[in-house]
Amino acid sequence: DIVMTQSPDSLAVSLGERATIDCKSGQSVLYSSNNKNYLAWYQQKPGQPPKLLIYWASTRESGVPDRFSGSGSGTDFTLTISSLQAEDVAVYYCQQYYNTPYTFGQGTKLEIK
Amino acid sequence: EVQLVESGGGLVQPGGSLRLSCAASGFSFSAYAMSWVRQAPEKGLEWVSGTVDDGGRTYYADSVKGRFTISRDNSKNTLYLQMNSLRAEDTAVYYCAKVGPDGDYEMQWGQGTLVTVSS
Numbered sequence: 001d002i003v004m005t006q007s008p009d010s011l012a013v014s015l016g017e018r019a020t021i022d023c024k025s026g027q028s029v030l031y032s033s034n035n036k037n038y039l040a041w042y043q044q045k046p047g048q049p050p051k052l053l054i055y056w057a058s059t060r061e062s063g064v065p066d067r068f069s070g071s072g073s074g075t076d077f078t079l080t081i082s083s084l085q086a087e088d089v090a091v092y093y094c095q096q097y098y099n100t101p102y103t104f105g106q107g108t109k110l111e112i113k
Numbered sequence: 114e115v116q117l118v119e120s121g122g123g124l125v126q127p128g129g130s131l132r133l134s135c136a137a138s139g140f141s142f143s144a145y146a147m148s149w150v151r152q153a154p155e156k157g158l159e160w161v162s163g164t165v166d167d168g169g170r171t172y173y174a175d176s177v178k179g180r181f182t183i184s185r186d187n188s189k190n191t192l193y194l195q196m197n198s199l200r201a202e203d204t205a206v207y208y209c210a211k212v213g214p215d216g217d218y219e220m221q222w223g224q225g226t227l228v229t230v231s232s
Binding site (some may be wrong): 005 | 163172
């Protein structure tokens with residue numbers, strides 16, 4: 001199974017500041033034949049189901065604010081929130097969908113400083 | 114509007130069985146792969162199982178292989194998860210999800226149904 005490791009486990013950022021969450025996969029999730037990274041990011045607010053933010057490592061889902069961006073390739077990925085808003089308080093998960101069983105990172109809890 | 118409504122959760126004794134259902138609406142159900150993802154209390158997300166659009170291929174996490182069976186009835190727009198030989202560690206909220214059209218990311222999620230395995 002591909003192990004996904006996020007850092008940090010928790011993060012406190014001031015409103016309007018940049019938040020960065022890293023995700024590392026135990027093996028590459030880049031499929032050479034189509035040059036796509038099989039990596040997604042989700043946001044989960046308390047008491048709610050997860051919500052897809054980013055897929056193919058950097059494609060923003062429809063309706064997701066453009067302050068959210070994804071980057072990286074191979075084994076190292078980053079979710080960036082360019083200017084933190086109060087409504088961004090949540091737990092964020094990365095997921096690889098390169099190989100079954102698909103696996104998630106342990107989650108990063110984002111709070112306001 | 115896409116809607117995914119899970120049902121069938123509840124309290125079950127260890128070794129027991131339960132069948133979860135997920136009623137889908139607002140999209141062409143038979144055109145999409147679907148999956149189940151669970152979340153134990155105060156824990157992270159765990160992908161459980163997935164199936165392709167016609168149900169012809171299924172996939173499982175090692176933790177449930179041989180005990181859980183995913184299936185779908187495209188005529189009823191419903192996804193199922195048959196859970197047998199349940200263990201305490203299967204206690205979780207179970208979410209059904211619509212999978213993306215071009216990759217197996219979970220595009221949309223239901224609200225979840227709670228399964229508690231306890232004597």
